[in-house]
Amino acid sequence: MNDPWQYDETIQVGTDYRDPQEVRAYDEQMLTLRDIDTEVKDIRKVLLLSANSTVWEIGTGTGECALALATGVKHVYATDVSPAMLDYAQHKAKQRHIKNVTFKEGGFLSGFRPDHPVDGVVTQLALHHLPDFWKSRALAAIAGSLCPAGRLYLRDVVFPSAIDDYNAFFKTAIDEIRSHASDKVAGQTIQHIKTEYSTLDWILEGMITRSGLRIVEIESKGFLSVYVCEK
Numbered sequence: 001m002n003d004p005w006q007y008d009e010t011i012q013v014g015t016d017y018r019d020p021q022e023v024r025a026y027d028e029q030m031l032t033l034r035d036i037d038t039e040v041k042d043i044r045k046v047l048l049l050s051a052n053s054t055v056w057e058i059g060t061g062t063g064e065c066a067l068a069l070a071t072g073v074k075h076v077y078a079t080d081v082s083p084a085m086l087d088y089a090q091h092k093a094k095q096r097h098i099k100n101v102t103f104k105e106g107g108f109l110s111g112f113r114p115d116h117p118v119d120g121v122v123t124q125l126a127l128h129h130l131p132d133f134w135k136s137r138a139l140a141a142i143a144g145s146l147c148p149a150g151r152l153y154l155r156d157v158v159f160p161s162a163i164d165d166y167n168a169f170f171k172t173a174i175d176e177i178r179s180h181a182s183d184k185v186a187g188q189t190i191q192h193i194k195t196e197y198s199t200l201d202w203i204l205e206g207m208i209t210r211s212g213l214r215i216v217e218i219e220s221k222g223f224l225s226v227y228v229c230e231k
């Protein structure tokens, strides 16, 4: 049984990804905005993955990354707190005849865990669902799940700290998103800033290093940052 103070990961912040309609809309939107093949090529390279590697993706969503990763590694464990996301991802795996991905219900803090240390952990656009204290617990759990020299690929919305005027910064960023993506994505970004738990770069970096991971590489573009970390 969970401790009474345990954070309830099943409650979604921002978009409710337990809703099958939101899941379908998210998948359609991501397929137009993202280039999964290029993302996965980069993830394989920076995580030093090989045909023998096992990978755990946390917050897999509709499973595109897990399924693309599966072709070059031994096994992928893909977890999410949303049963609707997992159903959708599992359906894709079946359609594509991909058998080396295990989809299971679980979050950063609770639920399914691989029963052995993994070579790589991937998590994209999901850690900001947790408030900061719980992010630190999640990162410690990730460090504990990696084998020695195993690597984490963490991509998320992270706010830069070297900003004097956040209102001007957010306005410029949202205007750019509106012109390069759409009004819908701009609206989602506003909602994200207002209601979700994205944190500042120095706080996240402190939590990463205190969890026993070394930051190997940071790449930041606008609101999005990628951290490649090693145990």
Ligand SMILES: C[S@@+](CC[C@H](N)C(=O)[O-])C[C@H]1O[C@@H](n2cnc3c(N)ncnc32)[C@H](O)[C@@H]1O
Pocket (backbone or CB within 6 Å): 009, 012, 017, 018, 030, 058, 059, 060, 061, 062, 079, 080, 081, 082, 085, 106, 107, 108, 109, 123, 124, 125, 126, 129, 130
């Ligand atoms: C914005 S989607 C990102 C999905 C996918 N990683 C991607 O890059 O497209 C966020 C996902 O995180 C999941 N999520 C929310 N809270 C979580 C938690 N505590 N642990 C694991 N996944 C969580 C949501 O259910 C959703 O599928």
